[in-house]
Amino acid sequence: xxxxxxxxxxxxxxxxxxxxxxxxxxxxxxxxxxxxxxxxxxxxxxxxxxxxxxxxxxxxxxxxxxxxxxxxxxxxxxxxxxxxxxxxxxxxxxxxxxxxxxxxxxxxxxxxxxxxxxxxxxxxxxxxxxxxxxxxxxxxxxxxxxxxxxxxxxxxxxxxxxxxxxxxxxxxxxxxxxxxxxxxxxxxxxxxxxxxxxxxxxxxxxxxxxxxxxxxxxxxxxxxxxxxxxxxxxxxxxxxxxxxxxxxxxxxxxxxxxxxxxxxxxxxxxxxxxxxxxxxxxxxxxxxxxxxxxxxxxxxxxxxxxxxxxxxxxxxxxxxxxxxxxxxxxxxxxxxxxxxxxx
Amino acid sequence: xxxxxxxxxxxxxxxxxxxxxxxxxxxxxxxxxxxxxxxxxxxxxxxxxxxxxxxxxxxxxxxxxxxxxxxxxxxxxxxxxxxxxxxxxxxxxxxxxxxxxxxxxxxxxxxxxxxxxxxxxxxxxxxxxxxxxxxxxxxxxxxxxxxxxxxxxxxxxxxxxxxxxxxxxxxxxxxxxxxxxxxxxxxxxxxxxxxxxxxxxxxxxxxxxxxxxxxxxxxxxxxxxxxxxxxxxxxxxxxxxxxxxxxxxxxxxxxxxxxxxxxxxxxxxxxxxxxxxxxxxxxxxxxxxxxxxxxxxxxxxxxxxxx
Numbered sequence: 003x004x005x006x007x008x009x010x011x012x013x014x015x016x017x018x019x020x021x022x023x024x025x026x027x028x029x030x031x032x033x034x035x036x037x038x039x040x041x042x043x044x045x046x047x048x049x050x051x052x053x054x055x056x057x058x059x060x061x062x063x064x065x066x067x068x069x070x071x072x073x074x075x076x077x078x079x080x081x082x083x084x085x086x087x088x089x090x091x092x093x094x095x096x097x098x099x100x101x102x103x104x105x106x107x108x109x110x111x112x113x114x115x116x117x118x119x120x121x122x123x124x125x126x127x128x129x130x131x132x133x134x135x136x137x138x139x140x141x142x143x144x145x146x147x148x149x150x151x152x153x154x155x156x157x158x159x160x161x162x163x164x165x166x167x168x169x170x171x172x173x174x175x176x177x178x179x180x181x182x183x184x185x186x187x188x189x190x191x192x193x194x195x196x197x198x199x200x201x202x203x204x205x206x207x208x209x210x211x212x213x214x215x216x217x218x219x220x221x222x223x224x225x226x227x228x229x230x231x232x233x234x235x236x237x238x239x240x241x242x243x244x245x246x247x248x249x250x251x252x253x254x255x256x257x258x259x260x261x262x263x264x265x266x267x268x269x270x271x272x273x274x275x276x277x278x279x280x281x282x283x284x285x286x287x288x289x290x291x292x293x294x295x296x297x298x299x300x301x302x303x304x305x306x307x308x309x310x311x312x313x314x315x316x317x318x319x320x321x322x323x324x325x326x327x328x329x330x331x332x333x334x335x336x337x338x339x340x341x342x343x344x345x
Numbered sequence: 346x347x348x349x350x351x352x353x354x355x356x357x358x359x360x361x362x363x364x365x366x367x368x369x370x371x372x373x374x375x376x377x378x379x380x381x382x383x384x385x386x387x388x389x390x391x392x393x394x395x396x397x398x399x400x401x402x403x404x405x406x407x408x409x410x411x412x413x414x415x416x417x418x419x420x421x422x423x424x425x426x427x428x429x430x431x432x433x434x435x436x437x438x439x440x441x442x443x444x445x446x447x448x449x450x451x452x453x454x455x456x457x458x459x460x461x462x463x464x465x466x467x468x469x470x471x472x473x474x475x476x477x478x479x480x481x482x483x484x485x486x487x488x489x490x491x492x493x494x495x496x497x498x499x500x501x502x503x504x505x506x507x508x509x510x511x512x513x514x515x516x517x518x519x520x521x522x523x524x525x526x527x528x529x530x531x532x533x534x535x536x537x538x539x540x541x542x543x544x545x546x547x548x549x550x551x552x553x554x555x556x557x558x559x560x561x562x563x564x565x566x567x568x569x570x571x572x573x574x575x576x577x578x579x580x581x582x583x584x585x586x587x588x589x590x591x592x593x594x595x596x597x598x599x600x601x602x603x604x605x606x607x608x609x610x611x612x613x614x615x616x617x618x619x620x621x622x623x624x625x626x627x628x629x630x631x632x633x634x635x636x637x638x639x640x641x642x643x644x645x646x647x648x649x650x651x652x
Contacts, residue, residue, distance in 0.1 A: 010494070182492055182493050187448075197437035201436070205420075205428070205448055208418070208420045210418075
C-alpha cells in the first residue's frame with residue numbers, strides 16, 4: 003500500500019462499517035433518533051475536549067457554536083429545499099445539499115470561533131470562561147430576535163436528510179482529528195500550553211496562535227454537530243442552545259476526564275443515555291398500568307438521580323473517569339490491546 | 346572576535362514607579378560563560394525576563410543575533426536562538442520526559458515557505474509584516490493538515506524530532522527516564538530535563554536561572570562540569586544566574602553584579618570578589634568596617650539587609 007494514503011485507511015474502514023450499520027439498523031426510527039442524539043453529544047464533547055481538556059482553556063460557550071452551525075445549516079437547507087441539482091436523483095441531490103449545508107454550518111461556527119478566540123484567548127482562566135459564556139448567550143439572544151431565524155419559535159420544516167451514517171461518520175471524523183492532533187507535534191504544543199503557558203511560550207510555542215487554532219477546530223465541529231442536529235429534530239429553537247446545553251457538554255468532558263478523548267466519548271454516551279435508561283427503569287419498577295401520575299413523578303426523580311451520580315463520580319474520581327489518559331491506558335494489563343495506543 | 350549573539354544596551358524597566366532594572370548592559374558571544382549575581386530582589390530574574398521577551402523593556406534595546414527584539418513575543422525571540430530555564434522549575438509536569446523535550450524540538454521544515462524567507466521578510470520590515478504573517482499562517486494551516494492526514498513527510502519529521510529529543514536526553518543523562526512523567530523525576534533530574542528542553546529549541550545562547558538551586562555539593566560539582574561541556578558541545582554562549590558564589594566563581598569568566606536594579610560591578614571573578622561595593626551589597630557595612638575595608642558612599646534609603 004502506498005504510504006501516501008495510509009493515513010486515509012481508517013476513513014475507508016469507517017465508511018464500510020457505518021454503511022453496514024446503516025443498512026442493518028437504519029430502519030428503526032427511535033433507535034436512529036437516539037443514536038443521533040448520542041452522536042451529536044459525542045461530537046460536542048470530543049470537540050470541546052480539544053479546548054478544555056488538551057489546551058486547558060475553559061470555554062463554556064459550546065452551545066453557542068452549535069447554534070451557529072444549526073441555524074446556518076438549517077436555514078440554508080430551508081432555502082434550498084425546493085431546488086434540486088439537475089442530473090442527479092432526488093435522494094442524491096438532497097444528500098449533496100445536506101453535506102454542503104453541514105460544511106457551511108461548520109465553517110460559520112469556525113469563523114465565530116476565530117472571531118471570539120483571537121481577542122479573548124489572551125485572557126486566562128475565568129476571564130475566558132466569562133467571554134465564551136457571553137458569546138453563547140449573545141448568539142441565543144440574536145437568534146431569538148431575528149425574524150429570519152423564526153424568533154423564539156425557531157425553524158421548522160428543515161428537510162430530515164440526516165442519517166445514522168451521517169452522524170456517526172462525523173463522530174468518527176472528530177475522534178480521528180482529536181487523536182491525530184494528540185499524536186502530533188501540534189498536540190504536544192497544546193498539552194504544553196495546558197501544563198505551563200509561560201514555559202511553552204519560552205520554548206518557542208506560539209501560545210496565542212495554538213489556542214486560536216484549537217478554538218477554531220473545536221467550534222468547527224460544534225457547528226457540524228449543530229448542523230446534524232438541525233437535520234434530524236423536527237424543530238430547532240433557541241431553547242435547544244441555552245447555557246444549560248453548554249454546561250451539559252462541559253460536564254461530559256469533565257466527567258470523562260479533561261484531556262481524554264475516549265473519556266469524553268464514554269461520558270457523552272453514558273450521560274445522554276442515562277436519563278433515557280432511568281426513565282425506562284422507573285417505568286418498569288412502577289409498572290406501566292399505574293397511570294401517568296407515577297410516570298410523571300418518575301420523570302421528576304430521574305434528574306436528581308443523574309445529578310447524584312455526577313456528584314458521586316466527582317467524589318470517587320475527581321480527575322474524571324480516565325483522567326488525562328485514554329481508555330486503553332487504564333484497562334487492566336491482561337486486556338488485549340491495553341497500553342498499546344492506536345495512533 | 347565572533348559577533349554578539351545577545352546584547353542588552355542600557356536596558357531598563359519600570360513597573361509603575363519602581364525601577365526594577367536600570368541601565369543594564371550585557372553582551373554574550375559564542376563560547377562565553379558569564380554570570381549574573383546579586384542579592385535577592387536585585388533584578389536578576391527581571392533581567393532574564395527582559396532578555397527573553399516576557400517583559401518589554403521600557404528603556405534601551407535588546408538585540409538577539411543583531412536584531413532588535415523589543416516588543417517581540419517570547420516565542421519569536423526563542424526562534425532567533427535564545428532559550429532559558431526557570432528559577433522555579435517549570436516543566437510540563439504531566440508530560441513524559443521525552444515529550445517535554447519534543448515540545449521544544451520544533452521542526453525547521455516548513456511546508457510551503459521556508460522559515461528563512463519569512464524571517465528575512467520580518468527582518469526587513471522590523472518584525473511587522475502582514476505578508477510574513479500570512480505566509481506563516483498558511484504554513485501552519487498546511488502543517489495541521491499534514492498532521493491530520495498523517496502524510497509520510499509528516500511522520501518522517503516526527504521520527505526526526507523524536508531522535509533529536511532522545512539524543513538530548515542522552516546528553517543530559519536522562520535516557521532512563523524517557524517515558525516517565527516529568528513531575529515524578531527527582532529534583533536534580535528535573536533541573537537537567539529543563540536544560541535538555543531548552544537545548545531542544547537549538548539555541549545559540551542559553552540562559553540558566555539558578556540551575557544549582559536545591560542541589561547538594563556533589564550535584565553542583567557535576568553541574569559545573571556539565572555546563573562547560575554543553576557550551577563546547579553545542580557552541581553556545583551561556584549566562585548563568587546563581588546564588589552559589591562558589592559555582593559562579595568556579596565557572597564564569599565574567600560576572601555582572603546587580604543590586605537594586607543597578608549594575609554595581611562587572612569583571613573577572615577575582616576582581617568582583619574584591620570589589621567593596623559587592624561585598625557591601627552581600628555582607629553589609631558592618632562586615633566591611635569589621636575587616637577594615639572602606640565603606641562606599643551611598644544614599645541612606647537603600648538599606649540592604651546582610652545575608
